[in-house]
Amino acid sequence: LSSSLSDVSRQAGVSLSTASRALDPEATHPVNKDTRKRVVEAATRLDYRPNPMAQGLRARRLKTIAVIVHEILDPYFAEIVRGAAAEAAAHGYLTFVCSSQRDPARESSYVDMLRRSRVAAVLFAAGELDDRRARAEIASQVAAIHRYGGAVVALAPRVERWPTEVTDNVGGARLAAEHLIELGHRRIAFIAGPEHVRTSKEREAGYLGAMLEAALEPIIERGDFTMGSGATATARLLQRRSEVTAIAVASDTMAVSVLAELGRRRLRVPEDMSVVGFGDMPGWEYSHPALTTVRIDLAEIGAAGVRRALAQIDGSDRPPRVRVHPVSLVSRESTTSLRAVSRR
Amino acid sequence: LSSSLSDVSRQAGVSLSTASRALDPEATHPVNKDTRKRVVEAATRLDYRPNPMAQGLRARRLKTIAVIVHEILDPYFAEIVRGAAAEAAAHGYLTFVCSSQRDPARESSYVDMLRRSRVAAVLFAAGELDDRRARAEIASQVAAIHRYGGAVVALAPRVERWPTEVTDNVGGARLAAEHLIELGHRRIAFIAGPEHVRTSKEREAGYLGAMLEAALEPIIERGDFTMGSGATATARLLQRRSEVTAIAVASDTMAVSVLAELGRRRLRVPEDMSVVGFGDMPGWEYSHPALTTVRIDLAEIGAAGVRRALAQIDGSDRPPRVRVHPVSLVSRESTTSLRAVSRR
DNA sequence: GTGAAAGCGCTAACAG
DNA sequence: CTGTTAGCGCTTTCAC
Numbered sequence: 001l002s003s004s005l006s007d008v009s010r011q012a013g014v015s016l017s018t019a020s021r022a023l024d025p026e027a028t029h030p031v032n033k034d035t036r037k038r039v040v041e042a043a044t045r046l047d048y049r050p051n052p053m054a055q056g057l058r059a060r061r062l063k064t065i066a067v068i069v070h071e072i073l074d075p076y077f078a079e080i081v082r083g084a085a086a087e088a089a090a091h092g093y094l095t096f097v098c099s100s101q102r103d104p105a106r107e108s109s110y111v112d113m114l115r116r117s118r119v120a121a122v123l124f125a126a127g128e129l130d131d132r133r134a135r136a137e138i139a140s141q142v143a144a145i146h147r148y149g150g151a152v153v154a155l156a157p158r159v160e161r162w163p164t165e166v167t168d169n170v171g172g173a174r175l176a177a178e179h180l181i182e183l184g185h186r187r188i189a190f191i192a193g194p195e196h197v198r199t200s201k202e203r204e205a206g207y208l209g210a211m212l213e214a215a216l217e218p219i220i221e222r223g224d225f226t227m228g229s230g231a232t233a234t235a236r237l238l239q240r241r242s243e244v245t246a247i248a249v250a251s252d253t254m255a256v257s258v259l260a261e262l263g264r265r266r267l268r269v270p271e272d273m274s275v276v277g278f279g280d281m282p283g284w285e286y287s288h289p290a291l292t293t294v295r296i297d298l299a300e301i302g303a304a305g306v307r308r309a310l311a312q313i314d315g316s317d318r319p320p321r322v323r324v325h326p327v328s329l330v331s332r333e334s335t336t337s338l339r340a341v342s343r344r
Numbered sequence: 345l346s347s348s349l350s351d352v353s354r355q356a357g358v359s360l361s362t363a364s365r366a367l368d369p370e371a372t373h374p375v376n377k378d379t380r381k382r383v384v385e386a387a388t389r390l391d392y393r394p395n396p397m398a399q400g401l402r403a404r405r406l407k408t409i410a411v412i413v414h415e416i417l418d419p420y421f422a423e424i425v426r427g428a429a430a431e432a433a434a435h436g437y438l439t440f441v442c443s444s445q446r447d448p449a450r451e452s453s454y455v456d457m458l459r460r461s462r463v464a465a466v467l468f469a470a471g472e473l474d475d476r477r478a479r480a481e482i483a484s485q486v487a488a489i490h491r492y493g494g495a496v497v498a499l500a501p502r503v504e505r506w507p508t509e510v511t512d513n514v515g516g517a518r519l520a521a522e523h524l525i526e527l528g529h530r531r532i533a534f535i536a537g538p539e540h541v542r543t544s545k546e547r548e549a550g551y552l553g554a555m556l557e558a559a560l561e562p563i564i565e566r567g568d569f570t571m572g573s574g575a576t577a578t579a580r581l582l583q584r585r586s587e588v589t590a591i592a593v594a595s596d597t598m599a600v601s602v603l604a605e606l607g608r609r610r611l612r613v614p615e616d617m618s619v620v621g622f623g624d625m626p627g628w629e630y631s632h633p634a635l636t637t638v639r640i641d642l643a644e645i646g647a648a649g650v651r652r653a654l655a656q657i658d659g660s661d662r663p664p665r666v667r668v669h670p671v672s673l674v675s676r677e678s679t680t681s682l683r684a685v686s687r688r
Numbered sequence: 689g690t691g692a693a694a695g696c697g698c699t700a701a702c703a704g
Numbered sequence: 705c706t707g708t709t710a711g712c713g714c715t716t717t718c719a720c
Contacts, residue, residue, distance in 0.1 A: 147346075401714075
């Protein structure tokens with residue numbers, strides 16, 4: 001079977017502890033050069049790999065991180081997971097993925113499993129769910145995780161005051177709105193997410209800021225960040241305010257179905273309606289019309305979350321608690337200036 | 345901190361072993377009813393949860409499964425992961441996600457980590473990569489996994505003769521082609537995946553079978569299953585064979601950019617060109633035109649993979665080695681019958 | 689039906 | 705610089 005440290009120590013003719021010290025990557029304890037060489041050779045010969053469970057049992061913490069998302073199918077979260085998993089792997093960590101499907105019970109049960117497994121870190125990629133009981137449950141689980149020396153990091157704005165790596169939501173939405181204003185649009189609607197979701201609130205605030213500054217009337221319709229919700233929100237919006245010429249959407253995920261609804265109503269994008277998204281989902285630049293959107297480096301946020309968690313664990317983390325990641329606007333095919341466009 | 349079994353045994357006034365036996369969910373060893381009650385009460389009071397690492401260290405296997413995918417951003421794989429993780433959680437297992445980005449080195453390194461971690465099962469959601477060295481490496485890692493009692497399951501056709509849960513690729517592609525033939529199309533092209541990928545080969549075979557049976561000439565262009573590759577393949581196809589009126593695509597992922605390329609060339613779908621995909625990615629039914637496609641229950645394949653792995657572990661798995669999951673055609677907006685349609 | 693003890697594989701405190 | 709020893713938390717003989 002797999003060879004253990006005791007096999008290596010026997011082969012090298014040293015004690016267990018010497019073998020352990022010789023193989024310690026940190027090389028914290030002094031070991032004779034020749035001895036180390038002998039041990040390393042034996043280890044190589046035997047294809048020795050330390051057993052993470054044994055290490056974990058001792059260290060009271062498994063070298064593993066977990067990412068909690070609302071929906072792994074949503075490219076927004078998938079991209080965060082990808083970035084986090086890649087960074088984690090580079091540090092020798094494996095990554096658990098927990099997709100709650102926005103179900104508080106499911107989320108609680110996941111966090112409970114994670115706590116029991118003594119994962120080194122939990123990254124909350126999603127905002128808190130709208131459920132008091134679940135939030136209290138999470139809080140106590142997180143306290144337990146902290147007690148055994150595990151780290152918890154938020155990758156979205158949350159009520160809890162955890163270390164946070166987050167997108168510049170306000171700035172991004174402002175960028176989107178300003179882009180449309182510069183193109184000459186005046187009737188600019190915003191399709192937001194649910195009221196209680198902070199990410200959505202922040203993006204809404206950015207939009208409102210830009211609109212107020214330009215002395216334009218805000219027009220807000222609400223989706224729920226799921227794929228299909230953009231379509232229904234668009235339908236409501238158009239019924240209510242058919243004079244709108246541009247729509248800023250709080251997420252690319254919703255923007256897809258905004259585009260679809262527009263297509264179904266025979267409204268051409270961008271000739272009849274400009275649309276700007278938020279997120280810049282990788283791969284979607286191949287769709288048509290390619291979406292003008294606010295670019296977030298989601299993979300980097302995931303990776304930063306892992307680094308942050310690791311820093312928390314080894315005590316090297318420094319303020320500020322909330323780190324904001326910059327965004328930028330990528331202009332593609334779905335927006336154009338307000339000119340003599342054929343209106344309904 | 346977290347309470348251990350010894351805390352429970354002390355509280356209940358019994359020995360460690362009795363406590364362990366009383367709490368054993370299998371209830372394999374006889375325990376006095378009252379004793380068990382006392383132990384269970386103590387455990388509840390102390391909010392006791394067994395430590396998976398200690399259990400794993402002893403059982404030589406961590407109650408954890410891993411899914412290896414090419415690209416977690418691809419909804420095809422994300423959906424498999426989601427199904428697998430849900431089923432795994434129902435059995436008390438957590439799920440590692442390993443996105444290789446189609447890089448053999450990365451895949452090998454993941455499998456190595458998984459082996460060291462003694463994961464209970466590894467699910468290969470992706471076909472084998474085109475790299476002899478990596479394949480040999482994987483083979484030896486998998487042998488090691490089997491040696492410690494771990495399971496390995498394939499969720500796509502592979503050279504290795506592992507237990508397999510797989511889509512009916514041949515039947516699905518046949519369904520797609522037959523659908524177009526029934527609609528009256530004669531010039532039907534197929535956008536396949538890379539030649540060495542078995543999933544693609546099988547779908548290609550299904551298409552070829554239907555075409556040959558109908559005495560129609562097959563027209564094949566090749567993409568690589570990435571998001572963007574549908575567009576370039578479509579461009580090549582149209583340049584070569586502009587008389588084509590329908591396209592079957594080997595994956596929804598590629599179909600998105602097929603649609604985009606068609607849109608860019610001002611070809612309307614389905615009026616100028618019918619398109620049928622493969623996969624039925626959840627959420628994409630909201631795009632416009634909604635894609636006619638071959639429906640695969642990917643979440644079920646992931647879940648079946650987990651059940652299969654668990655059966656392997658407890659020795660209850662029975663033939664056949666390869667289990668084929670049925671598919672169906674969902675007809676939406678992207679296909680229509682060949683009538684007097686305006687051709688270029 | 690219960691308890692004592694060994695051991696899974698590793699690290700670190702303690703002695704030398 | 706090296707070795708001995710204890711123990712992380714659990715399950716499972718082996719004895720009674």
